[in-house]
Amino acid sequence: MTFRLMTYNILDGGAGREAALTEVIRTAAPDVVVMPEVMQPTALERMASDLGMAWCVARGPERGRKVGALSRLPVLGWRSLRSQWTWRECVEVSVRLSSGQPLTIYGLHLVAFHSWFFEWWRILEVRGLLEHIRRAAPGPHLLAGDFNAIAPGDRVAWEATPLWVKAQLWFQAGRVLRWALRPLLDAGYVDCFRALHPRDDGFTLPASDPKVRLDYVFADPALSASLRECRVVTQPDAVKIASDHLPVLAEFTN
Numbered sequence: 001m002t003f004r005l006m007t008y009n010i011l012d013g014g015a016g017r018e019a020a021l022t023e024v025i026r027t028a029a030p031d032v033v034v035m036p037e038v039m040q041p042t043a044l045e046r047m048a049s050d051l052g053m054a055w056c057v058a059r060g061p062e063r064g065r066k067v068g069a070l071s072r073l074p075v076l077g078w079r080s081l082r083s084q085w086t087w088r089e090c091v092e093v094s095v096r097l098s099s100g101q102p103l104t105i106y107g108l109h110l111v112a113f114h115s116w117f118f119e120w121w122r123i124l125e126v127r128g129l130l131e132h133i134r135r136a137a138p139g140p141h142l143l144a145g146d147f148n149a150i151a152p153g154d155r156v157a158w159e160a161t162p163l164w165v166k167a168q169l170w171f172q173a174g175r176v177l178r179w180a181l182r183p184l185l186d187a188g189y190v191d192c193f194r195a196l197h198p199r200d201d202g203f204t205l206p207a208s209d210p211k212v213r214l215d216y217v218f219a220d221p222a223l224s225a226s227l228r229e230c231r232v233v234t235q236p237d238a239v240k241i242a243s244d245h246l247p248v249l250a251e252f253t254n
Helices: 018-028 041-051 116-136 163-171 182-186 192-196
Strands: 002-007 032-038 054-057 066-071 075-081 090-096 102-109 141-146 215-219 227-232 248-253
Touching (some): 002 102, 002 141, 018 041, 032 041, 032 141, 041 054, 054 075, 066 102, 102 116, 116 182
Parallel strands (some): 002 032
Antiparallel strands (some): 002 248, 032 066, 090 102, 141 215
């Protein structure tokens, strides 16, 4: 059994870029795609139809950013999740693998900005999701999306970031906060890219000249043993214009 999961922030719903996004996804050939920043479900439905995939999207404001998902595998069920600290609702999708085994994917888009206040907010979002997972006991599962967070030990090329980002760092005396992902790591989840590439930056933003890693796939401790590949997608050329994020693709084999 081989299973491929992609996370791909599509930037403001992908308006005017649907063909490029579809080309990137078709080339990478994932089984499931987590898609932060869906704006209009109809646009997601069109891309799903072009790709021959099922689709779903979490609840959110009609014209606001929401987390969607595409699947070429049979979907056993899905729902929209929120806690009292949720900025954007998560999407929980259960699919049936070719082996017949169910697998649950949680698609996330955590609150943005890099000040200490928003870093604490991200911690609360992560803890809320972990509490749901503990109660739901979903079995094998993956967490993927735009976490808007810097992993412990990751390098960031802040000198090339926009002025407004540098201003946030100035108010923190230049300190880069790396707290939000700690609850996941402490709970035993595996950062799939970092597990296979301990020395590579894995930058995903901006797509034209990446300087920071904000997009992740995390595997539950049991499932991480079947991790075979995790990479930042840099082909085809359309990936540079389809979104401001590069996608991340993880592959699992049993």
